[in-house]
Amino acid sequence: MRIRPLLLTALLASLTVPGSAQDAAEPTRVLSPKAAQRLMTNKGLTLQWIDWNTRGTAVVQHEGDVWTLRGAQAEAGGPGRLFLDGTITEIGADYFTFKGRIAITDTPDRGRTCDRTKTWHFAITQKRRYYRLREFEWCDDLTDYIDIHF
Template sequence: MRHSIPTCLLSCLAIASAIPVIAMAQIPAPAPAQSSAGAPASALHRPAPEATRVLDQASAEKLLRNTGLTLQWIDWNTRGSAVITRVGTPKGDEWRLRGAQAQAGGPGRLFLDGTITEIGKDYFTFKGLISIDSTPDKGRRCTKDKTWRFAITQNRPYYRLRDFEWCDDLTDYIDIHV
């Protein structure tokens, strides 16, 4: 059964929202260290969020209007969600990206969560987590938190992750459609 994009958007957002909660619920948070002034030490040394560098306004607008994301192992035709939010910081807007795609009737999942650090002509960099679970093979798990690069090449209608074999030598095509 095929789902429309709005149906998938709702179910994929529910999955994307649940994944970090499940993972964090299993890890007890350490007590924050206190400074001599009584404030948590982390609050004194945490840098302010950086603004996303927007070098090309047309590419930024294209990214904001995206129509979803796909991983070829899950489905080329039924897209998951790719939600971009802009959060004001003292240094300007920070662009955050959260996306998910779920295999209809199967265990396959794709999840992205992080910050877009730069948007240039037909590319953007993303600092955050990408996780692939149970696709193309049940039990396959690939999770990495780093800085990633997505780009539009050959006039294609999507930004494609440029790090193709980052997990286990299988080629993963993660695309954000525009």
């Protein structure tokens, strides 16, 4: 049986492979429009090893119902770097979940590399003015405080 190339292309495009980019395009569940606005207008991000006072950028965008987060912080005059890139899967009143990549390099020590793609959880606790990553010791048993400020 011979399948026409156009039909085969359409058939393959309709398949969803677990863990693929198509999964990441699922609509973001916005349970709190107020929190979504707060996240969209954030005031940057920090990793304590790099700098508490000089924030990096955290860009939250949405195209239709899919919200994304892309952020970075760089150590002034040094090699330390933080990078986030992925899709926000849910936004609640005091938390959000993020499916994507977080990478930390050369901080607090040169040569340290932490790079993982998974579902992450950020939350506001103790009436703080930032969301903090709740997976504290996800790499080599050091506690990494990644905060997105508002």
